[in-house]
Amino acid sequence: MQGYYPLFTAIPLAAAFFNLLVCKLNQKIADYIAFIVTAVLAVMAVKMVFLAPFVYKVGNWDPPFGILLVSDGLSSLMLVVINVISFLAVIFSFKYMTTYTAKPKYYSLFMLMIAGMNGVVITGDMFNLYVFLEIASIASYALVGFGTGKRELEASFKYLILGGVASTAVLFGIAFLYSMSGTLNMPDLAAQLEVTTSPRALAFVIALFIMGFGLKASAVPFHAWLPDAHPSAPAPISAMLSGVLIKALGMYTIMRIMFNVIGRNTLVSTLIMFLGALSMVVAGLLALGQTDFKRMLAYSSISQMGYVLIGLGLAFNPEVDVLIASLALIGALFHLVNHAVFKSLLFLCSGAIEYRTGTRQLDKLGGLIKKMPLTGLTCSIGSFSIAGVPPFNGFWSKLIIILALLRAGYWIYGSIAVVVGFITLLYFIKLQRKAIFGAVPPALAKVREAPFAMVLPLVILAALCLVMGLAYQVVEDHLLVAAKDILLDKTAFMNLLTGG
Amino acid sequence: MDNLENEIRDTNKGMTSIVKTIVRYVMGIIVIFGAYIVLYGHLTPGGGFAGGVILASAYVILTLAFGRELALGKMSNTAASVLDNLGALAFIVIGILGFTAGAFFLNFLAKGEQFRLFSAGIIPLCNIAIGIKVTASLFAIFIALSIFGRFIYQMTDVEESGGEE
Amino acid sequence: MFLYFLTLVLMVMGLYCLIAKKNIVKKIIGIVIMEYSINLFLILIGYKKDGIAPILLKNVSVEELTSRGVDPLPQALVLTSIVIGLGTLALMVAICLRIYEKYKTFDMSKINKLKG
Numbered sequence: 001m002q003g004y005y006p007l008f009t010a011i012p013l014a015a016a017f018f019n020l021l022v023c024k025l026n027q028k029i030a031d032y033i034a035f036i037v038t039a040v041l042a043v044m045a046v047k048m049v050f051l052a053p054f055v056y057k058v059g060n061w062d063p064p065f066g067i068l069l070v071s072d073g074l075s076s077l078m079l080v081v082i083n084v085i086s087f088l089a090v091i092f093s094f095k096y097m098t099t100y101t102a103k104p105k106y107y108s109l110f111m112l113m114i115a116g117m118n119g120v121v122i123t124g125d126m127f128n129l130y131v132f133l134e135i136a137s138i139a140s141y142a143l144v145g146f147g148t149g150k151r152e153l154e155a156s157f158k159y160l161i162l163g164g165v166a167s168t169a170v171l172f173g174i175a176f177l178y179s180m181s182g183t184l185n186m187p188d189l190a191a192q193l194e195v196t197t198s199p200r201a202l203a204f205v206i207a208l209f210i211m212g213f214g215l216k217a218s219a220v221p222f223h224a225w226l227p228d229a230h231p232s233a234p235a236p237i238s239a240m241l242s243g244v245l246i247k248a249l250g251m252y253t254i255m256r257i258m259f260n261v262i263g264r265n266t267l268v269s270t271l272i273m274f275l276g277a278l279s280m281v282v283a284g285l286l287a288l289g290q291t292d293f294k295r296m297l298a299y300s301s302i303s304q305m306g307y308v309l310i311g312l313g314l315a316f317n318p319e320v321d322v323l324i325a326s327l328a329l330i331g332a333l334f335h336l337v338n339h340a341v342f343k344s345l346l347f348l349c350s351g352a353i354e355y356r357t358g359t360r361q362l363d364k365l366g367g368l369i370k371k372m373p374l375t376g377l378t379c380s381i382g383s384f385s386i387a388g389v390p391p392f393n394g395f396w397s398k399l400i401i402i403l404a405l406l407r408a409g410y411w412i413y414g415s416i417a418v419v420v421g422f423i424t425l426l427y428f429i430k431l432q433r434k435a436i437f438g439a440v441p442p443a444l445a446k447v448r449e450a451p452f453a454m455v456l457p458l459v460i461l462a463a464l465c466l467v468m469g470l471a472y473q474v475v476e477d478h479l480l481v482a483a484k485d486i487l488l489d490k491t492a493f494m495n496l497l498t499g500g
Numbered sequence: 501m502d503n504l505e506n507e508i509r510d511t512n513k514g515m516t517s518i519v520k521t522i523v524r525y526v527m528g529i530i531v532i533f534g535a536y537i538v539l540y541g542h543l544t545p546g547g548g549f550a551g552g553v554i555l556a557s558a559y560v561i562l563t564l565a566f567g568r569e570l571a572l573g574k575m576s577n578t579a580a581s582v583l584d585n586l587g588a589l590a591f592i593v594i595g596i597l598g599f600t601a602g603a604f605f606l607n608f609l610a611k612g613e614q615f616r617l618f619s620a621g622i623i624p625l626c627n628i629a630i631g632i633k634v635t636a637s638l639f640a641i642f643i644a645l646s647i648f649g650r651f652i653y654q655m656t657d658v659e660e661s662g663g664e665e
Numbered sequence: 666m667f668l669y670f671l672t673l674v675l676m677v678m679g680l681y682c683l684i685a686k687k688n689i690v691k692k693i694i695g696i697v698i699m700e701y702s703i704n705l706f707l708i709l710i711g712y713k714k715d716g717i718a719p720i721l722l723k724n725v726s727v728e729e730l731t732s733r734g735v736d737p738l739p740q741a742l743v744l745t746s747i748v749i750g751l752g753t754l755a756l757m758v759a760i761c762l763r764i765y766e767k768y769k770t771f772d773m774s775k776i777n778k779l780k781g
Contacts, residue, residue: 134753141760142756145760149767151778153760153764154764156760160753161696164700167749167753168703171700171703171746172703172706175706175710175742178742
């Protein structure tokens, strides 16, 4: 299994190009290729969880010279999230994407995006990370504009411009790091930065990375593109963008580089926590006023990412007690996984509703629980999860983050997190009342349940919401603790090179 | 739609005979130079991307001088996209073949003697694959953008004159 | 040191162009200027006075190469980032053309279907 680690990017890349070749002969094959590839990747990703950390040398080149792939708790966690959600999104696409033309091209871009995200997660080399970041970003720019309507193109262009600025900032930061240390290898770089003599240059690099990766993760001052881009994409892509892409390109990179490469720092911790609190409040309030189903979900994504950021920021502070830092980090990672599950569930629900009713304006919807019982039920479960209603998974992660904030003495941030929890509940109740419950408008009298290929991923994701809520201890033991350990222990990461 | 495209093609028969003559002489040199850069990428500066750009620019010059029809006759849009995908696939397959010797992108072929054309194992093969991919994809991008740009130009032209009437 | 500041100035010029210009083609030009300023910065990192090209040729000994040759890694990085920039540029131009097709304008302030 260890030897096949690079296949996480090689398989989807090969599939993307192979798909475009074969689709000239037969359009139908694209569906099967995408299904098989994502299924294989999902199984491989689940298997990776049970392996001990290791490093893989591409082409057998020794570490400081060659490209290194790193497998540890964090990357296996992210691999599971990416590949399982993408597998479900592909199943959803079978029926949904029949409303669009050029299905093979869609799957090829989808595969490129998966390849890019997997690459970002498995790599242990700074420049390689940039390259895969760009592969995933370019594929997502194209996918956002896939509908080629007025709105889609405008959203795609905005996303492109801001994403271009983010990539430039990231590349600048990487160039700066290289000029400081003369290496691009992450464990090696971490060791070099321990003894750096120029803290001001490092501060500049941190600023560039927070700007670049913050733009990719859409923390609030950098959030302008997300509410346009995510609703404009086709629903499975919205689910992938909101559920996975902002985490793999934004959150994961922030975690990996800040914790493992640069090291914990009080000032940066304050900054990240402030960004998180700002994201939570601003995006939460903006979400209240939305009338578009998907747009509300997009704003809620920014708001929920704020929880993850605030948890990360707290754990990033070296003065905080190790126990509280681990608590905050487990909360943040758990919320990241949970958000991937319920936000993709909600976006896929919005896709199913749009597929049957033809609209996503909340005012025109209503009473869908009677017309589309399974979609309505799963949508309600997703809403309860994200709002933090007890038996579901969102409750535990928010509770852990708030507990960690209060125990560390951050009363203001803790109360903000509680209040934003209420705001989340408020706008999801609004969404439920307008779309799922209430009277059926006459225009929707003939609406039927969504097709099986669309309901299946919804049911699986809703079941995941419930199971992860009830058995959160299992999730914590098998997924989160290993990821937390590697994040909090910089020397363990540096020793990956020598130790194995 | 078809009529409009034919119309665009008619108006795009190329440049004057001076340009055509010079391009006819220079073409071969450019192609040979591009091929040299690709094939000797492991020994001298250059490689797949640089050589591919030169090869693609040969096609671009051809299009500019003789019009799109002739260039598309040499390499059609479909052929370009097939070559593009084949090049990329070949590159990945070379990487995956490294598994036969133990690792991804492992240089599993004999390295040969230094400074020879047939040396350095898989690197020349990778260069050729990249060269094909870059040539085809740059040409495809150029053709797509030029067709699309002309199409829009024509469309707005028609609409503007229609508005005056 | 002065050269490094010049690349920074170039980057800020690109950023200004990106923010202040309303024409989307000019915005694209601004982003390209930014990307190229970073490429220049990367090349400058590898620069060495009186350096030679980092290529092993028949008339260059290994010792001479390691002592005088410039750092080859930034050059490889620049090549990669140029390729990526090319891909982004092609996509940007294509989307820009499609926007013109739909909106009949390049003015960003008139392209405002999305609000909120």
